[in-house]
Amino acid sequence: MPGAAGEQSVSIRLIVNDRRHQLETPAGETLLGTLRERLALTGPKEACGEGECGACTVLVDGAPVASCILAAGSVNGRTILTVEGLAGTGELTALQQAFVSHAAVQCGYCTPGLLMVLTALLDDTPDPSEADVRRALAGTICRCTGYQQIIEAALDAAQLMIRSATS
Amino acid sequence: MQFCRVRSVAEAVDELSRWGTEGRILAGGTDVMPQYLRGEQSPAALIDISGIEGLQGISEVGGVTSIGALVTLRRLATASLVQLRHPALAQAAAAVGAWQTQTVATLGGNICSAAATADTLPALLVADAQLMLVSKSGRRRVSLEEFLEGPGATALRPTELLRAIEVEPLGERTSEGNLKVGRRSAMDLAVVGLALRLSVTPSGVVSDARIAVCGGTRSPHRVPSAEAAIAGSQLIDGRLDCAEAGAELASAAVPERADSAQYRRRVLPGLLSRLAERCVTAILGAGG
Numbered sequence: 001m002p003g004a005a006g007e008q009s010v011s012i013r014l015i016v017n018d019r020r021h022q023l024e025t026p027a028g029e030t031l032l033g034t035l036r037e038r039l040a041l042t043g044p045k046e047a048c049g050e051g052e053c054g055a056c057t058v059l060v061d062g063a064p065v066a067s068c069i070l071a072a073g074s075v076n077g078r079t080i081l082t083v084e085g086l087a088g089t090g091e092l093t094a095l096q097q098a099f100v101s102h103a104a105v106q107c108g109y110c111t112p113g114l115l116m117v118l119t120a121l122l123d124d125t126p127d128p129s130e131a132d133v134r135r136a137l138a139g140t141i142c143r144c145t146g147y148q149q150i151i152e153a154a155l156d157a158a159q160l161m162i163r164s165a166t167s
Numbered sequence: 168m169q170f171c172r173v174r175s176v177a178e179a180v181d182e183l184s185r186w187g188t189e190g191r192i193l194a195g196g197t198d199v200m201p202q203y204l205r206g207e208q209s210p211a212a213l214i215d216i217s218g219i220e221g222l223q224g225i226s227e228v229g230g231v232t233s234i235g236a237l238v239t240l241r242r243l244a245t246a247s248l249v250q251l252r253h254p255a256l257a258q259a260a261a262a263v264g265a266w267q268t269q270t271v272a273t274l275g276g277n278i279c280s281a282a283a284t285a286d287t288l289p290a291l292l293v294a295d296a297q298l299m300l301v302s303k304s305g306r307r308r309v310s311l312e313e314f315l316e317g318p319g320a321t322a323l324r325p326t327e328l329l330r331a332i333e334v335e336p337l338g339e340r341t342s343e344g345n346l347k348v349g350r351r352s353a354m355d356l357a358v359v360g361l362a363l364r365l366s367v368t369p370s371g372v373v374s375d376a377r378i379a380v381c382g383g384t385r386s387p388h389r390v391p392s393a394e395a396a397i398a399g400s401q402l403i404d405g406r407l408d409c410a411e412a413g414a415e416l417a418s419a420a421v422p423e424r425a426d427s428a429q430y431r432r433r434v435l436p437g438l439l440s441r442l443a444e445r446c447v448t449a450i451l452g453a454g455g
Contacts, residue, residue, distance in 0.1 A: 010170040027170035027213060028203055050201050052354060057267055063241070066267040069200040071193060073170040074217045117266060138353030139265020 010073040016041065017085030025072045032056045032067040035082060043083035043112045054140030057113035058082045064117045066139070083112035086119065094164070095119060098157035099150075106144035113140045118154045128158055169212040176301060179216050179328050184303045186212045188325045193217065194237055195271035197264070198280045222275070222330060225249065232336050233299075236275025236329045240287070244269060252336040255290035255345040255362045262286050262347040265354050275329045278311070281386060282356075283318040288387035289362035290345045292379035294334035302327040315386035340453075341366040341375070342446035346438045348382075357382035359420075359431050363442040367450050371402035378412075378439070380420045383431070392419045393439070405451055407443045409436070 007026040014021045016039060025034050035041040035058065044067055045055040051066035058067045059081040086093050092100070095118055105111050114137070121128055121136040128136070133154045137147060171190075173179045183190055191210035193199050194217055202208040216222065222237040225248060232252060234243075243249050243260035250257045263269060263277070263286045277287045278298065288311070296311040303326060311332075314322045323329065337343060343364035349355035359382040366375040376397040381387035396412035413436025421431045 008169045010172070027168045030200065030204070049204065051197060051264075051268065054265070054267060060270070063270040064267045065270050066197075069197060069204070070271060071170070071196050071200055071213065071215065073172060073213070074193060074196065074215045076172065076218075120266070135353075136266060138351075139267045 012072055012076045014075065014078065014080055016080045017082060017088060023072075027073065029072045030068055031058070031060075031065070031070045031072045031075055031080070034072040035067065035080070041082050041084050044116075045109055045112060047109065052141075053110070054113040054117065055110050057116040057140060059116055059120055062120060062123060064120045064139075081116070081119075083115050086115060093119070093157075094160045095122060095154065095157040098153040098160065102149045102153035102156065104145065104149040104153040106142075110140060110142040110144075114142065114150055118150075118157075121154070122158055122161065126158060127162060128154070130155065168210060170215060171212050172215045172218060174218055176219060176221060176328065176330060179214065179219060180301060180303045180326070182212070182214045183326045183328060186210075186214065190214050190325070192279070192328065194273045194276045195239065197268055197272045198276060198282075216328070227336075228333070230336075231297075231333045234274055234332045234334065236278075236331060237273050238275075239270060240264075240272045240274065240277070241266070241269035243274060243287075253290070253294060253334060253343075254337075255293060255343040255364065256287060256334070258345040259287045259290040259347070259360070259362065262345070262352075262357075262360070268354075274332060278314070278332065279321060279323055279329055281315055281317075281319055281321045283384060283386060284356040284360070284382050285387055286347060286357055286360055286381065288315070289360050289379035289381050290343070291332065291334060292387060292389050293343060293362045293364040293377040294336075295377075297333045298329055299331040299333065300327045301330045306330075312389065315388070317386055318384075320386075337364075338366065340368065340450050342449040342453075344442045344445045346442055348434050348438065358427065359383070359434055359438070360387075361416075361435060361438045361442065363439065363446060365397075365407075365443065365446040365450070367402065367447065373397050373400045373402075373407065376412075378416060380416070380435070383420060384422060384425050388420075390416055390419050397443075402447060405447065407447050409440045409443045413437075413439045 009024045047055040051069035056068040189211035193213045193215045222235040240260040345362045347360040364377040393416035417432035
């Protein structure tokens with residue numbers, strides 16, 4: 001039986017930001033490792049490395065996950081969206097634009113994770129209450145700005161999206 | 168290390184019998200992966216069961232709810248069937264970590280990790296949860312109470328897989344709830360967690376009370392002496408006096424030498440009163 005010596009590789013297929021990939025990854029590699037080291041998608045950040053801070057948040061089939069503790073092998077065949085995929089067409093999303101106008105970014109390290117979890121929220125709950133936004137943000141830590149501008153940006157983006165959908 | 172992806176229960180039990188104690192089951196991985204990444208665990212194989220579709224359903228079988236071991240905490244927290252029939256479980260699942268955790272973390276994982284702080288376990292204990300275990304040599308059914316053998320320790324054999332969890336839905340004139348106290352309302356372990364399931368007769372007598380706690384030094388557990396202190400009580404003006412049960416709960420569930428024992432002992436009676444009030448209101452509101 002193979003012991004701890006050497007990691008065998010596992011073959012995975014992923015759709016990341018609308019592009020298909022077939023990869024060989026070490027058995028214990030995290031999705032974050034695969035995205036950053038193999039696909040050069042450095043938007044998702046590694047901060048705590050323990051699934052506690054949310055800087056590594058990406059969407060798997062539309063749902064937010066902490067990619068730093070998710071085994072890459074277990075998302076075989078799934079669809080991944082990282083912060084790089086948000087402005088895929090070259091235009092910022094309403095949420096990204098709202099982050100800019102509300103100055104919801106300071107050092108920027110947590111921003112990719114915040115954008116992803118809020119993207120999932122606005123998809124799930126298009127007209128969220130402030131409590132919904134706060135609850136969605138509970139797993140994504142910002143140590144610079146405080147959360148007020150971030151919450152206001154999310155609420156503003158929701159209203160903007162509702163208006164543009166109905167106009 | 169090898170990564171074994173299995174697509175069915177049959178494949179899973181094959182791999183488990185092949186690897187024995189050298190294999191580690193990977194479901195959502197929110198416990199297993201951090202332990203592996205920190206070097207606390209170095210299994211020869213991760214047996215990834217997350218793709219087994221047969222373990223992802225919630226169904227009603229003969230009056231009980233059967234929950235597949237891979238049902239995620241997010242689904243438990245948001246599914247209307249769970250909120251209606253198993254509100255304490257839905258509330259407990261919503262209290263675990265944050266959205267990112269709940270997306271992948273599974274009920275089976277929370278049970279098999281068997282942490283003293285496992286948030287869903289009190290709600291499962293008051294619903295008399297039964298665990299369906301399967302291995303290459305057969306199936307067995309074990310109550311959650313028997314399954315838990317101490318923090319991090321369970322009766323699961325190395326070759327066994329938890330397949331499903333069966334829980335009793337709420338009966339007539341019965342309600343339940345779950346409350347957690349941590350240092351934060353998200354992303355933190357329970358200092359204490361409490362679940363209460365309460366049944367009241369039309370004449371206002373408590374016919375059944377089940378109380379379970381987590382967050383102490385032991386595995387999550389029922390507290391029979393506190394249950395006995397409520398059972399048979401008469402509601403007075405639509406209220407249930409929980410003072411005696413609260414005092415009993417505090418002393419029975421928190422050993423003197425436990426960390427923050429004084430704090431836990433002060434918090435628990437208040438949680439019990441709030442849950443009792445919530446349950447009584449729901450029962451009286453539903454049927455008078």
